Amino acid sequence: MSENPIERAAAATPQPIARNVRGLSDRALAWWFVGPTIALLLAINIFPLIWTINLSFTNFKANRPNREIKYIGLRNYERILNDADIWLNMQATAHFLIWTIVLQVLIGFALAWLINRNFRGSSFWTTVIVLPMMLSPAVVGNFWTFLYQPQIGLFNYIVSFFTGVDPSSFEMLGSVDLAPWSIIIVDTWMWTPFVMLICLAGLRSIPDYIYEAAEIDRASRWRQFWTITLPMVLPFLMLAVLFRGIENFKMFDLVVQLTGGGPGSITELASINLKREAFEKWRTGYSSAFAIILFVTVFGLASIYVKALNKVKER
Amino acid sequence: MSGFFTGLFRFKRGPWEMLATLIIAIGVFMLMQPFVMWAFTYSFITTLVGTVLFIIVSHFPE
Numbered sequence: 001m002s003e004n005p006i007e008r009a010a011a012a013t014p015q016p017i018a019r020n021v022r023g024l025s026d027r028a029l030a031w032w033f034v035g036p037t038i039a040l041l042l043a044i045n046i047f048p049l050i051w052t053i054n055l056s057f058t059n060f061k062a063n064r065p066n067r068e069i070k071y072i073g074l075r076n077y078e079r080i081l082n083d084a085d086i087w088l089n090m091q092a093t094a095h096f097l098i099w100t101i102v103l104q105v106l107i108g109f110a111l112a113w114l115i116n117r118n119f120r121g122s123s124f125w126t127t128v129i130v131l132p133m134m135l136s137p138a139v140v141g142n143f144w145t146f147l148y149q150p151q152i153g154l155f156n157y158i159v160s161f162f163t164g165v166d167p168s169s170f171e172m173l174g175s176v177d178l179a180p181w182s183i184i185i186v187d188t189w190m191w192t193p194f195v196m197l198i199c200l201a202g203l204r205s206i207p208d209y210i211y212e213a214a215e216i217d218r219a220s221r222w223r224q225f226w227t228i229t230l231p232m233v234l235p236f237l238m239l240a241v242l243f244r245g246i247e248n249f250k251m252f253d254l255v256v257q258l259t260g261g262g263p264g265s266i267t268e269l270a271s272i273n274l275k276r277e278a279f280e281k282w283r284t285g286y287s288s289a290f291a292i293i294l295f296v297t298v299f300g301l302a303s304i305y306v307k308a309l310n311k312v313k314e315r
Numbered sequence: 316m317s318g319f320f321t322g323l324f325r326f327k328r329g330p331w332e333m334l335a336t337l338i339i340a341i342g343v344f345m346l347m348q349p350f351v352m353w354a355f356t357y358s359f360i361t362t363l364v365g366t367v368l369f370i371i372v373s374h375f376p377e
Contacts, residue, residue, distance in 0.1 A: 090355065094347035242334045293359050297346060300339035300366040307332060 108195025141257025202236030338365030
């Protein structure tokens with residue numbers, strides 16, 4: 001019996017399959033392996049994208065499939081980009097996106113820094129900290145609506161304990177001023193562990209000898225942080241920002257569960273409005289154009305981040 | 316700065332990618348800013364131009 005793993009695998013291949021494969025070139029074999037993936041990608045990603053682009057130039061309504069479809073050129077794009085309500089949705093999305101990323105990066109990095117010190121029970125605390133991100137967004141949204149209840153909610157009582165204000169005097173989900181912050185708090189609570197794990201991977205990848213060399217050179221802790229820790233964790237941090245940025249740009253489930261876009265439309269993010277246009281008002285052509293606008297924005301942002309990431313890695 | 320313009324004229328990838336990135340960033344800012352409506356109106360075309368430019372110039376030589 002041969003010891004070579006390739007020969008062993010060849011011997012283990014059933015005869016009918018082996019007979020078919022024997023005459024194929026390496027290139028043909030490679031195509032056989034990647035072919036199904038490419039076909040699947042074309043069917044569930046590329047074709048719907050092209051179809052959506054096509055629909056975005058029409059007045060198609062999915063609830064009236066027998067109606068004649070008219071090509072209306074760029075009118076859908078024109079309407080969306082001159083709509084003050086959609087502009088407000090974009091501002092709500094920007095507010096949510098910027099604050100969640102800032103808070104998650106700051107808290108996530110601080111937690112990773114603490115966990116990386118390997119104190120007693122650090123693995124236990126790591127497990128406790130990562131628990132929120134393992135929950136379903138629907139579950140998180142549901143139980144945070146209870147926590148935010150002005151009469152029985154724990155959140156209001158904690159705020160009351162620290163500030164002295166009456167717990168029933170403010171309503172996180174019902175107030176125009178507080179509702180945008182309530183969704184930021186929940187998203188930060190849920191996804192900071194994810195940023196922490198990525199930062200922890202970055203911190204643990206820094207070899208000890210670099211710090212030892214810095215100690216010998218009498219570099220202060222502060223200087224070590226700015227010249228060793230931060231530059232070496234930066235690619236990981238940027239990756240976390242990329243993932244969270246793209247995810248939060250299309251955030252839907254958590255916010256729908258918490259506020260449903262309200263009060264009024266103060267927490268109506270772009271994706272929530274898109275869903276309403278597509279599946280409540282059934283303006284399929286219009287919502288396709290909206291989806292394309294969001295897609296191009298996410299694609300553009302992803303291009304910037306990937307470029308920045310490559311640049312940091314080259315250093 | 317002169318190196319940047321020389322790179323642009325010689326169709327080098329670095330400066331062109333920088334330009335495309337700048338256009339995308341301006342487009343995204345225009346889309347989400349709360350100041351003027353006309354910037355929101357022209358944000359999509361700006362982002363689209365930047366993104367298409369980025370795809371093209373990423374195939375330029377280093």
